[in-house]
Amino acid sequence: VSDPLNLAHGAPPFPPALELLHGDFMAGKRVALARAISLVENQRPGFQAFLHRIHAQGFRARRVGITGPPGAGKSTLVAAMATAARGAGEEVGVVAVDPTSPYSGGALLGDRIRMNDLATDPGIFIRSMATRGSLGGLATSTKEVVDLMDAFGFPRILVETVGVGQSELEIAGAADTVVVVLVPESGDGIQAMKAGLMEIADLFVVNKADRPGAHRLVKELRGALHLRGGDVGRDVPAHHGVDLKRLGKGRSREDREARSRDREEGRFWEIPVLTTVAQSGQGVPELLEAVAGHRRYMEHSGVLERRRRERAGKRVLEVVERALLRVARGATSGPEVWERGLDRIRAGEETPYSLAATILDGILRPGFRG
Ligand SMILES: Nc1nc2c(ncn2[C@@H]2O[C@H](COP(=O)(O)OP(=O)(O)O)[C@@H](O)[C@H]2O)c(=O)[nH]1
Ligand SMILES: [Mg+2]
Numbered sequence: 411v412s413d414p415l416n417l418a419h420g421a422p423p424f425p426p427a428l429e430l431l432h433g434d435f436m437a438g439k440r441v442a443l444a445r446a447i448s449l450v451e452n453q454r455p456g457f458q459a460f461l462h463r464i465h466a467q468g469f470r471a472r473r474v475g476i477t478g479p480p481g482a483g484k485s486t487l488v489a490a491m492a493t494a495a496r497g498a499g500e501e502v503g504v505v506a507v508d509p510t511s512p513y514s515g516g517a518l519l520g521d522r523i524r525m526n527d528l529a530t531d532p533g534i535f536i537r538s539m540a541t542r543g544s545l546g547g548l549a550t551s552t553k554e555v556v557d558l559m560d561a562f563g564f565p566r567i568l569v570e571t572v573g574v575g576q577s578e579l580e581i582a583g584a585a586d587t588v589v590v591v592l593v594p595e596s597g598d599g600i601q602a603m604k605a606g607l608m609e610i611a612d613l614f615v616v617n618k619a620d621r622p623g624a625h626r627l628v629k630e631l632r633g634a635l636h637l638r639g640g641d642v643g644r645d646v647p648a649h650h651g652v653d654l655k656r657l658g659k660g661r662s663r664e665d666r667e668a669r670s671r672d673r674e675e676g677r678f679w680e681i682p683v684l685t686t687v688a689q690s691g692q693g694v695p696e697l698l699e700a701v702a703g704h705r706r707y708m709e710h711s712g713v714l715e716r717r718r719r720e721r722a723g724k725r726v727l728e729v730v731e732r733a734l735l736r737v738a739r740g741a742t743s744g745p746e747v748w749e750r751g752l753d754r755i756r757a758g759e760e761t762p763y764s765l766a767a768t769i770l771d772g773i774l775r776p777g778f779r780g
Contacts, residue, residue, distance in 0.1 A: 414733060416455070420462035428456045432463065435562065440535065443562045447537055450554045458729070461554055464561035471503070471560040474701055475585030477573040477610075479601065482591045483617040484508070486688035487697075488568050489528055494694050495566055496533050503564035504536040507552055507571040507581055535559065549577040550728045553584050573607050583610045584721055586714060587704045589697070591615045592631070594623030608634070611681060612704050615697060619685035631683045679707040734773075741769050 419425060424432060431449070434442030450457045474491075476484050485508065492502045528534050537559075539552050552569070559567050569585055571578040582588050590611040601607075614635075616627050682700050686693035708714035742748050747769065754760040 415458045415462075415729070417459050417462045419456055419459035420466070424459065424463075425456060428460060432460065435464075438563065440532075443535065443558065444537075446558050446562075447555050450558060451540065451551055453551075461557065464557065467561060469557065469560045471564055471567045472587070472701075472705055473556060473560070473567045473569065473585040475569045475571065475582035475588040475610075476591060477571050477578065477582035477588065477607065478591035478615075478617075479574065479593075479605075480508075480572055482593045483686075483688040484570050484572075484591050487591060487615065487617060487686060487694075488570050490686075490688050490691045490694045491568060491698060492528060492534055494691070494698055496531060500566055501533045501564050502535075503556075503559035503562075503567040504534065505552060505556055505559065505567065505569045506536070506538045507548065507569075507578060508538070535562075535564065547577075547728065547732055549580045549584075550725075550732060552581045553725070556584075573605055579606055579610060584724075586708060586717065587701050588612045589615055589701070591617050592627060593618045594621050594627045608638070612679070613681060613697075613700055614683040615693075616683065616685045617688050619693065620687045620690075624685055628683050628685060635681050635683070678711070679704060737773055738769065741772050747772075 419428065423429060431442055431445055435446050446460060448454075449460060476488055476491075478484055485506070488504060488506070492504060495502050529536060537555060539548065539555065552571075556567055556569060569581060571581045573579060573582065573590065588610045590607045590613070592607075592614065594616060614631050616624050616631070618624065684693060684697055684700060686697060688694070705714075708717070747765075751760060751765040751768070755762060755765060
């Protein structure tokens with residue numbers, strides 16, 4: 411029986427080592443979570459079987475992506491949000507795809523937030539992803555690590571990525587709620603639109619509101635949002651009993667009241683632009699409230715279901731692509747095919763296309779294994 415991803419091990423019995431790891435993982439042992447993350451991050455044998463098994467359990471966490479340009483204060487904001495959530499008794503998982511994240515460096519960020527405090531808090535689990543040397547597909551690996559934290563039981567997961575580059579945007583975009591952090595440095599608003607941050611934002615945060623220009627950036631962003639869709643959030647479900655006319659530019663008292671009723675009942679989402687001073691925690695409770703509000707909207711509108719479905723579809727393709735890539739690389743690693751083929755290309759006896767065709771022929775032959 412063909413089992414290209416070795417998933418048979420996803421059902422009991424696992425190989426003993428994985429069974430042990432899974433047992434410890436389910437028992438809530440931190441060290442098992444850390445090991446499972448390494449297993450997945452390094453794509454060691456059995457990693458897909460492990461993921462297969464935890465996926466079968468289903469997921470619960472609220473996943474919040476925090477993205478934006480380097481230096482915007484994302485890490486500081488994540489620390490502030492995590493601290494606030496901890497204050498409310500909630501456990502938090504943090505995944506950072508940012509080589510400059512100070513989480514483990516013990517850097518002091520302001521008076522109130524110390525990364526060291528976070529790092530030693532048993533209610534917080536922080537993992538920085540290695541951005542170099544991941545075997546193709548940083549985005550997929552990172553999302554798989556988030557899945558692990560979710561299955562482990564963290565009710566809230568914060569994912570920090572730098573908002574530049576396709577895979578980083580993709581990671582942030584895979585969260586239930588995407589917070590785009592900007593700062594009042596000149597041109598940031600425009601940059602955001604260029605970088606595709608506008609498209610993925612569920613909420614905007616203008617951080618470093620203690621600096622001049624914050625108010626102007628807020629206005630600029632609100633203006634851009636208004637131009638783009640009359641204040642309408644990115645996925646208003648037209649089929650969900652929302653009168654689209656009311657979402658537009660209706661300014662009558664009746665329109666406004668209807669709109670606020672819709673908002674309260676979670677039927678539509680107006681992308682808010684909030685301000686924070688991450689270092690002091692100013693504006694963070696309001697940010698958490700807005701994230702919770704977005705969650706309510708997502709649940710009531712059916713958008714959460716739709717995003718999850720899209721997410722699942724994307725994952726299927728990613729897993730297929732990754733497996734094919736692996737097979738292709740395996741097929742090219744043999745010197746008899748690869749080195750000799752390159753020699754023949756140099757000698758004008760083959761072209762890159764004929765060699766690729768030979769390799770594909772090997773892969774597509776029934777029974778081939780990479
Ligand atoms: N003035 C000011 N500085 C801040 C604020 N938030 C973060 N910073 C500083 O901005 C720098 C970059 O912060 P960091 O969180 O590492 O940004 P990231 O690259 O987006 O993760 C650090 O020196 C922070 O202390 C803020 O609200 N106001
Ligand atoms: Mg950072």
